[in-house]
Amino acid sequence: MLPDDAPLDLGLYSDTAADGLLHDPSLYFNRELSQLAFNVRVLAQAQDPEVPLLERLKFLCISCTNLDEFFEIRAGAVQHALDVGGPLAPDGLAPSALLSRIHDEAAALVEAQYECWNSVLRPAMAEAGVRVLARGSWSMRQTRWLRAYFRDEIMPVLSPLGLDPAHPFPKILNKSLNIVVVLKGRDAFGRSGGLAIVRAPRSLSRIIQVPQRVSGGASDFVFLSAVLSSFVDELFPGMEVQGAYQFRVTRNSELFVDEEEVDNIALALRDELAGRGYLRAVRLEIADACPEPIVNLLLEKFALAPEAVYRIKGPVNLNRVIQVYDLVDRPDLKFPPFQPRALPGMDRMFETIAAGDVLLHHPFDAFTPVLELLRQAAEDPAVLAIKQTLYRSGKDSAIVAALINAARNGKDVTAVVELRARFDEEANLGFADRMQEAGVQVVYGVVGYKTHAKMMLVVRREGRKLRRYVHMGTGNYHAGTARLYTDLGLMTAHPEIGNDVHLIFQQLSGLAPSMTLKRLLQSPFTLHAGMLQRIDRERAHAEAGRPARIVARMNALNEPQVIRALYRASQAGVEIDLIVRGACTLRPGVPGVSENIRVRSIVGRFLEHGRAYWFANDGAPELFCASADWLERNLLRRVETCFPILDPAVARRVFDEALENYLDDNLNAWQLQPGGEYRLVERADDALPHSAQASLLAKLCG
Template structure:
């Protein structure tokens, strides 16, 4: 019998191919295609640091252990390498043979070192001497302790040979036959990656890359030597570290130790160009990397370096048309939301709608003398966050401000430590997460004194309190004053900040205690209420789906005739469409201009439907090892709004792809009789229409006549 589960890592690789698929799409603007290619690289960087490092560690510790699909660590690593090499090869062919030539046709021309003319060479020599050379530090390799290669930093390696006729007097520099003279230089990260070249062609903008300039003029770093070969490379290191949860009051110090370890951990993967097999093999030996760990590219090892070309796209012809982030048509702009939210729940759907209402809600709370307290969780907040500013101001105004900052948010640990220190200095009470559990829930509660009562305003979300990603990620959030939800929110904060145990909640479900059991219970309820005449229906949208218990529950539902529709952006370990197991389950995925991030779950419930949103994907880490929240959509209008959003994703026949039982993904395309339907585009049009219906300011304006 075939496995009932796809391998997690191999499923992720297919997600990254779906990202690449957008870069291959010639209908998209060129810089957007380039953006997707750069996302492929950044995705791979994290994947190798975390997931591949984890599998390699498992191979060392327990090589015979098999995963849910029956694969050993060595089999998984070999499969990862084979597929990742295919994807990177396709990415590079697209970049070098399609994107760059197409950009050149549009007047943005990449000039490689072999193409530099005399004028360009002289210009770049001047740039190198004045702007780049002072920042470079060549590191010798024929020393007792091999120089440390930083994680995900680009380097140029140089194979050197003494210039004939120049006598080397110092024994230190003579070298030997056994030790080649190889030095490498870190490419400075604080400089521009693109340098515009002088050109006699008015319709062209020619540019060189920083990596090429350092490579071409690096000879200046080694007087008395000539450069025989060079190699551009970067190394990904293991970043899958866990902090010592028993660090107690020294938890921040323990977290900082993890950041230090990450910088010097064992190498997992190397990306390099094809210019020197000798240097490549030398580095592989020193870094203890195998052939499968090395990924060769044609020339440009970081496609993201080219994204500075956006600055040259003066009229935006090479990018997507700008989409606005509309202020919600039913929310007041010039007054606080207190009176509105007393009467209505409100759904906010970013980035189609602006994130400004969340920022305004917090700012109003910080400045309102009737607000007594603000409580919230912070997982990833972004730089220069107005959320942090509002919380600090609220504390300075004498309000009680309680913030749970999750320091274990991978790759944001350093930033979160800084935010936590800043908040504490402003008078905010900061809680540093919970032992052994990441707090991934997204919740904000404002407690306000009003004429008749103390009222609690609650905001719950599927995405982080991050104003930057709210312009790029599709997320759902709910504003409500529902007393039952407010009571549950109060219980939640008492639990995560104090010693209270979880009491029965009326509306909210919390992982790792009740979300999983609640989901499985609702799946089983769907089975019980399903009939051949009225089969059950489950519709769910999330980022990734790997939880075996929930997968098995859905297999059972499928076998009892329940129809299951899943929209999974990333990893999916469930195998759909298998007769007798999952023939009633359909899995689709959408990768488009916005990152799909919302989690929405619908259960038909025998004609009394229920709808939930959550911070949690259906993954073991979310349901078993994190603090997460799942919240119901109770307001009738909000229910209709969220259900409409969910349904829209299953109508897509332009960007959607369907998962097949063999693990492949097949594009869903409209027939000749139907029109193309692109979910994100249709959602944007919907919010644009709502904005156009928004009452305009009709107050008469008097024009002053001027001489």
């Protein structure tokens, strides 16, 4: 293990002239294209007949939602780079060329999504008694009911807009459902028909359940877009509807607040949120049958190039069919329910943690101990202070409620709230206000750096001394995602870890100078260099003829210096196994560079979210868990924590469950090939089938 005072000087590990080969763009995949490839792997779950039918539907919807977010954030950033210029990524792909590649690969993904829906899932669901009815398949009775529903529930909230000089093209909200209508004839004022826009308010459900008395089945559904298109003529009496085509525009959703120029980031963010839905357009989805002149008109109105168009063979908002999953009570079509493992001694959390470090492996271990620690701290007279980071916590968070209760009970409570958590900004502003009203000291982190660290600190008086209890994790303090994401959490009363966490909170809430941490690595100060040091140490072991190995698990990898360090280690003979859920810009298997590096991605029932980094260290292994991926933003532009697993038994469990178990997976594992494609791992003839997630369910929740 490195000594506590070992210098963490990034300059020691910067690239040298001998690394010129390692800068070759051909050694790096493009991050955006790699992220698209991840959604292909998600869609593969929807195409897998071994997955329960409604779970396949959910995977299809996840792939669609992920693609929406990709355009809102990643493609939007590429478009911005094209507009203003900027340095090329290590792969050397120019923004203009990248946008073209994004269009081609996203179009292929969209085609596969709708093929899966139209030809596979929709028919299979109908056969199982869960019907999503197409327009041409409605019976007369269903049509009558849907027309009445349109008149009673939909038409009163619609405001159709005929386009003319007095009614210019309206502002279209990001990802909203719209219908462009072609009209012929004259209205009551004698105005000639042309085009009209019908916008579907977000108050309307996108999926309509047809009553059993109408359909004769309890699980019949219709898309709102189909109802609008079918009865849109009722909005234009006396005129002939010659065509109705649904469309949806996706806009860049990345908020920009110049923190150096504002006095109050919360007020500035509220102003930005008000306009988020109308930022620059990046994608137009439109019905496949829409005439070219109308498509061109929409492109002009949204200032989009032709390659931004995606013609859709179905509903433009396909991801909204996810509502069917919750509306249908069919356990036979879903994954079997499971009960997360309870922690023994949960009624006395301080005693349990004081007796030894506690590992929580979610969702297999319950998230309840985290809530219980905070709840008991809020009620315990011996607890003096609670400090907490909050990145995403949900709208009705039990964590927030406990912090408010603690403040009302006289504890000194500090919450570091990250207002810029993407798509959770509004929710975070809301609960930050609630906590401040209750007496919680709310701070918004550090200007210019998102606070992504996951930490809780409880200070308790025990006899004549103060003792610190800590929870640190790889995932957010969100009870809902703790049932859906795989994450690792550590509860400990280790004095040095507690002191390190205390110092970081001081740094976040005050104006603390640089500091030396005993056990933790922290972005943007020591985590990047600390990882580079340990990778380089494995290289030195290999060069000296000693066994050397690295096993690392993360959500994404793109930091160039880390990648080059891994290449150098591979060249020296270090065996490297990387478990990377999503985007990976490292190219494995290149002779002379990365032939000792293997990259796999696991896609299964739960979203892989844990980060764990293991270094063999010549028989004295080090194991860390972290809030940070090996991404540039996490290592260099965020506040992150990376915490060691010091208890040997706990470290063994993390290695067995979260690393080795995943390297043994031969059912849900995809291997990244040197050419950039992912292939499902082939199971050897003599190997038993093994799913990492299923094995943990059986072992911990059985």
